[in-house]
Amino acid sequence: MTWNVLIPLIVLLPLVGAGMNALFGRALKGSWPGIVGTFFSFLSFGFGVFAFLNYRPMERAVPEIVPFFRWLEVGGFNVEVAYQLDQLSLFMVLIVTGIGSLIHLYSIGYMKGNPGIARFFSYLNLFLFSMLHLVLAENLVVLFFGWEGVGLCSYLLIGFDTHKETAANAGIKAFLTNRVADLAMVIAIALTYWYSGSVSFTQIASVLPEMKGFLHVLPVVTGCYFIGAMGKSAQFPFHIWLPDAMAGPTPVSALIHAATMVTAGIFLIARLNFLFVLTPQVGIWIVAIGTFTAFFAATIGIFQNDIKKVLAYSTVSQLGYMFVAMGTGAYVAGLFHLLTHAFFKALLFLGSGSVIHSLHDEQDLRRMGGLKSQMKITWFTFLLGTLAISGIPPFSGFFSKDLILEKAYFYSPLFFGLGVVTALLTTFYMFRLTFLAFTGTSRVSPDVHPHESPWTITVPLIVLALGAAFSGFLLVPDSLGGIDLLERYFKPVFSIGEEYSRRLLRSGHSTVHHLTPSAELTLALLSLGAVGVGFALSWNFYVKKKEIPPAEKDYAGWRRLVVGKYYIDEIFSGWIVQPILFFSEFFSSVVEKQFLDKILVNTGRISSGISVLLRRLQTGTIVDYAFMIVLGTILILSLFLWRGL
Incomplete structure (x- = not known):
């Protein structure tokens, strides 16, 4: 089996499982939606192991680029959906598919009897597809597609229990928090392309020594990439979404915290290590x-009474350790x-x-x-x-x-x-x-x-x-x-x-x-x-x-402060969310309704009044039209005579 078939197969198999459950899940009885989703995730893992063994990572020094199809072509900007096979991507593939498959198997028993089991496994498979697309990406645009895909899937799975307001709010919170950080990510990708002329990792790395202008702006670029990574990997102050993500079913928490979403930020820095090593100030x-x-x-975790919240803050803390390694340039330690x-x-x-x-x-x-x-x-x-x-x-x-x-x-x-x-x-x-x-x-x-x-x-x-x-x-x-x-x-x-x-x-x-x-x-x-x-x-x-x-x-005193999670959510709400809501309400009720609406309504009324007057002139009688023609002629002649005099 060639790489051109094997690698896309690893990525697409979970997507097939997601599609089958989305289209035919309601027709499947009992635990069959879970069995279908788990089968395709384990199949992807099996092919991942096969790829790992055939790549022989301890012997290879050059990555294998696997083209799939041409995606975007706008002027000189060309993006191909292609995958990069190397030690890093294979490492992540085995983690994502291996641990992800075990979580799928676990979910069969955990979600048994849940009426939304087909929808759940469809989302779960889609999560694996997005993460595999991210870690195998050969260029920044394909990576960003997977990057946004895992953000979407986290939103869908955190808010899976749609009848719970807390779950719906947690899903929205995770989605919006990551969109703020992703804006920095988009800026970084744009600057990288502007200076290097490419979004391919291997091409950027190869031309980096010749890009003298890029080296001056590089701290800004890597800083923006880091902000994007902070959002996905829940680093302060973007950590606020991760504890609330516990509103989703427990298998979702395991998948987000262990194999997918939060590891994306660490992976990004590791993939772009050739940029980050040149910016020690970042x-x-x-x-x-x-x-x-x-x-x-870690300080917040010591007083939590919800078993999943303790583990959530533990994840934020452990991700902090990983970022310490990445910042020191000890990428192997972080991975x-x-x-x-x-x-x-x-x-x-x-x-x-x-x-x-x-x-x-x-x-x-x-x-x-x-x-x-x-x-x-x-x-x-x-x-x-x-x-x-x-x-x-x-x-x-x-x-x-x-x-x-x-x-x-x-x-x-x-x-x-x-x-x-x-x-x-x-x-x-x-x-x-x-x-x-x-x-x-x-x-x-x-x-x-x-x-x-x-x-x-x-x-x-x-x-x-x-x-x-x-x-x-x-x-x-x-x-x-x-x-x-x-x-x-x-x-x-x-x-x-x-x-x-x-x-x-x-x-x-x-x-x-x-x-x-x-x-x-x-x-x-x-x-x-x-x-x-x-x-x-x-x-x-x-x-x-x-x-x-x-x-x-x-709790009282300093313990109350810690139990209240240092009131970070309240600070965000008071300083950011509430002012935005206030100005939104002001523009809605005052600027829009009392100013813009009145202008538009009165403009319409004037137009309507003019049209009523003009309609009265359109009688449909020939005698009236002849009279108007004669009257108009007399007025025009009178104007000329008056001007002449």
């Missing part, structure tokens, strides 16, 4: 905003954490969904407890996910998080210190969640009888737990044995950017720094110590003292 902002977002979101996070965050969301499903849609941690005896598979896999995200060795999060903290240390001890404190907070709120949900005395409503979920839910949990446990061994520091598999895998993708950094910035050294094994071990021990403190605090409050968190309205 890199500092990326590190600063990423560090702040990680810490900021490494993207991989491990995809496993353990999908696991945690699906595990929370298993709990919610068993408790008949209960999400409040204060109404849980003691579930580990009734839901042993869910409990054990969720515990593995908690250990991984907390960074406890030898689980995956330990290796990826500590690698990012090591890179942050080179920028500033401040960034490293905030990252370590964030790790402490992460451990605290994740074990708080785990202890409140699964241990202690049951606080479940008496009319609810918890039980383990069906195999369609537990099998994905087991597979994801294996990934969360062992994916960290793809990149191990020298102090712990030294495995550089992922570094060698990604070397062809980032080698061009490294070369440009040395040549154009005349830095004379690589942007990727390495510590001695003893220094690595010291930093790791500091991080591990913070994790230990976080675990001890959580154990003390929620196991030893068996505390139950109060309702959010019962």
